[in-house]
Amino acid sequence: MPVAVALVTLIVVTWLINDQFLSAQSVKDLMLNATILVILATAQAVVLITRNVDLSVGAILGMVAFSVGAFFEAAPQAPVAVIFVVGMLLGGLLGAVNGALVTVAKVPALVITLGTMYAFRGILSTWAGSKQYFSGDNPASFGRLSVETVLGLPIITLIALAVLAVVAVYLAFRRPGRDLYAIGSDPDAAKLFGIRVQARVLLAFTACGALTGLAGVLYASRYNSVGALTGSGLELDVVAAAVVGGVAISGGVGTVVGAGLGAVLLSTITSSLTATRVDKFWQQAIVGVLILAAVVVDRVTAIRRANKLRVSEARDD
Amino acid sequence: MAAAAPADATLVLRDVAKSFGAVAALRSGSLVVESGSIHALIGENGAGKSTMVKIIAGLYRRDSGVFRLDGEEVDFTSTADSKAAGVAVIYQEPTLFPDLTVAENIFVGRQPLSRLGLIDRRRMREEARELFARLGVPIDPDRLAEGLSIADQQIIEIAKAISLDARLLVMDEPTAALSGVEVERLFGVARSLRDRGAGIVFISHRFEEVFDLCDTLTVMRDGAYVSTHRTDEVTVDQIVKEMVGRSIEALFPKEVAPIGEAVLEVEGLERGGVFHDISFQVRSGEIVALAGLVGAGRSEVARAVFGVDAYDSGSVRMNGADVAPRSPQAAIAAGMAFVPEDRRKQGLVMELSVARNLTLTLRSQVSRFGLINNRAEARAADDWSRRLQVKTGSPQHAAATMSGGNQQKVVLAKWLATDPTLLIVDEPTRGIDIGTKSEVHRLLSDLAGRGVAIVMISSELPEVLGMADRVLVMHEGRITAELSRAEATPERVMHAATASTEETVA
Known part of the structure; x- marks a missing residue:
């Protein structure tokens, strides 16, 4: 997988320039930084595979992260597990709204979720106003999820890996998971085939929302403050991570493992540019080049295949 | 019965x-x-x-x-x-599904499962292989369907x-x-x-x-x-x-028109896997029908002649001069007009008004200083809707509100306004009610009478037999018969279209 090669190369080169890059603390920071983006990219990949997209994930994440603060303010003694359930339910509900609109209105998901992105963000802004919740307001055990490690891995990173594994198995080895690929590969053929396209697309958006909700809960654990603007602009990073990780925006192609690696790559680039003292501006430019490279590679293979098809058809005559 | x-x-x-x-x-x-x-x-x-x-x-x-x-x-x-x-x-x-493997394409939705409820890929592959063995074809179940x-x-x-x-x-x-x-x-x-x-x-x-x-x-x-x-x-x-078995007399027959010089000459047109060795001529005042079954390659030939699609070899000449391939602009400049099969998608801008659609090809005539003059546009539109008897609530209504027959007339008008010497029409009366059908036929006949050369693609035999001076029948990318009006009977056209027997002509 090219993205894995790029990631290893990036880490090795950075380490050669600055040997502090792979110190224990630095590795832990790398993982913590990547965790939330990995979950979001996993969620987004599920939707992208069906030839849809969800641009409202930043707003959903903000909404859920802010709810975490509000929840602990109202119920400081509640067990930490409850907030995970609440966060995923809220995220799943918002995702289902997207899914329902996309399947019923038959308008491209790009437009629908652009709309819900503003709508969700607007609701959050009205609700939050200028209020912010700080990590100190939450129960200490909640904050510790982002500090303590098991076998050297932060707990929230373990959660992310578990989620990635479950979704990866579901997409590769469960019938509904395979249906998602079929739908993204050719929606008309899927309908002709008798696949329940609408139900599956609704499922994909709901799953994306629920996983984004999980990421929102972890965001509240990991970062110091959450407010009306939490998660703004994140949706583009997420789509970028998935695309760099080999998930085709045109659907039917890619894996969540790839999307996860794409997320790790993007978040590691930031760290390694800091470690090698490169101007921060270059980070965005390099991400841009990576996306273009991913798209070009994708396109070139597609054209090659198409040419092969035409030649083989001509030969049949 | x-x-x-x-x-x-x-x-x-x-x-x-x-x-x-x-x-x-x-x-x-x-x-x-x-x-x-x-x-x-x-x-x-x-x-x-x-x-x-x-x-x-x-x-x-x-x-x-x-x-x-x-x-x-x-x-x-x-x-x-x-x-x-x-x-x-x-x-x-x-x-x-091009992005799925061959095996998966066969089993989507009913993949064999292991005891854990997960898809058993190995069994799926083996079952696919058994199927192919039964069919006697060596297809690799693991390759993608694409290609x-x-x-x-x-x-x-x-x-x-x-x-x-x-x-x-x-x-x-x-x-x-x-x-x-x-x-x-x-x-x-x-x-x-x-x-x-x-x-x-x-x-x-x-x-x-x-x-x-x-x-x-x-x-x-x-x-x-x-x-x-x-x-x-x-x-x-x-x-x-x-x-x-259907009466041809019910439809509007073409009137006899003087037939002149060759306008369009197509020579050895070839596109791998699509059509082969297509040569024909169309003379002024003549209606040549391209008959055949859907998928025989008729529309593809028309699109190549008009420059929408590329071709691998051969030539297209208008009035003796070569027309550049792959350029609809060159084709229009040479005097061609093309009324496509799918008028909703390719012939009309459904959201625009009837008047706008009519004058789309007349931009330079109705504009001054590069801006479209609304009054000139309305005048030109009025003129053409009257000549073709377009029935519409108002020329300002969107094209989508008209009936299929009237939409077709607007598409025709749009092209006739450019004064073409060759008109290519693909399925001119598909989805049009019987009454308007004969009006479209009358229009085509009129045009031929005024010296326009017409290529008409049609899947309807009565239309082909009633309208065409000459019938070219295509089958699987080749011209299998050329029949004069007198020779063209339903049976002969059908035989050539299905390439079923001796009737085929080189």
Whole structure:
């Protein structure tokens, strides 16, 4: 997988320039930084595979992260597990709204979720106003999820890996998971085939929302403050991570493992540019080049295949 | 007049009707397929065969009529329903998922599972391999479906149908893209399915295949049932007569016009896998019809001549001068006009007003200083709608609000305003009611009378026979016959279109 090669190369080169890059603390920071983006990219990949997209994930994440603060303010003694359930339910509900609109209105998901992105963000802004919740307001055990490690891995990173594994198995080895690929590969053929396209697309958006909700809960654990603007602009990073990780925006192609690696790559680039003292501006430019490279590679293979098809058809005559 | 239904019939359709808005796609379709038999369904394009297939597949719901499977009344609302009831359909166009493996394409939705409830890929692969072994084709189950030849894709569709163990298998022109060996292989499979008690519906335009494979056949015409025969009790001529039996006089015939110099000369036009060695001439005042079945390559030739699509070799000349390939602008400059088949998508801007659509090709005439003059536009639009008798609420209404016939007139007007010397029309009256049809015909006839050379692509035999001075018949990418008006009979055109016999002319 090219993205894995790029990631290893990036880490090795950075380490050669600055040997502090792979110190224990630095590795832990790398993982913590990547965790939330990995979950979001996993969620987004599920939707992208069906030839849809969800641009409202930043707003959903903000909404859920802010709810975490509000929840602990109202119920400081509640067990930490409850907030995970609440966060995923809220995220799943918002995702289902997207899914329902996309399947019923038959308008491209790009437009629908652009709309819900503003709508969700607007609701959050009205609700939050200028209020912010700080990590100190939450129960200490909640904050510790982002500090303590098991076998050297932060707990929230373990959660992310578990989620990635479950979704990866579901997409590769469960019938509904395979249906998602079929739908993204050719929606008309899927309908002709008798696949329940609408139900599956609704499922994909709901799953994306629920996983984004999980990421929102972890965001509240990991970062110091959450407010009306939490998660703004994140949706583009997420789509970028998935695309760099080999998930085709045109659907039917890619894996969540790839999307996860794409997320790790993007978040590691930031760290390694800091470690090698490169101007921060270059980070965005390099991400841009990576996306273009991913798209070009994708396109070139597609054209090659198409040419092969035409030649083989001509030969049949 | 429907056929009698014996008790052991797998499929019974009686007086089934289906309309889309005002257009009746199927008026009264009847079909009885007994178990353990292969039944051919034949008829011209537009006879209603495909609509019937889609009703059987659960893609459409019938408006009325009887639909029984194994004696049970059924009403499918989706293709999943029909599949669950044991119906497998192989469509003309393979419908595979290009990004999935071959094995998965066969088993989507019913992949073999392991004890853990996960997909057992190894078993899926082995089952696919067994299917291919049975079919005698070496296709790798692990390769992606993308890039497979049409024939291989069709084989996968067949493997899919076999693995479903269907009691009713419908094949909608499955052989159109297959070579002789592959057709034989397909027939072998179909016969073995029949011998195991399945009912099979076979749609094909190739009569020799129908007679080779099928036990019985049903003829359809104009959306209705005509007759059912045992294949050993009927001849090709008889069937052809039943397929086309329809009066041509009811339609507007072309008036005699003086025929002049050659306007369009096409020489050895070739595009790999699409059409081959296409040469013909069209003279001024002449209507040349391109007849043939859907998929014979007629529209593709027209698009190549007009420069929309590229061609590999050959030449196109207008009035003796070469026309640059791949350039509609060059074609228009040389005097060509092209009215495409799908006027909603390619001929009109549906959201724009009728007037705007009419004057789209007249921009320079109705504008001053590079800006469109509204009054000049309205005047030009008025003039043309009057000349073609376009009936519309107001020229300011969106084009989408007009009837199909009037839309077609607007498309024609749009091009006539450019004063072309050659007009290419693709299915000029498809989806247009009978009354407006003859108006479109009168218009084409008028144009020919004024010296315009016309190439008309049409799948409707009466239209071809009534309008054309000369008929070129295409079959599978080649011109198989050139018939003068006097020579062109329904039977001869049909024979050449299906390339069924001796009638073919080099």
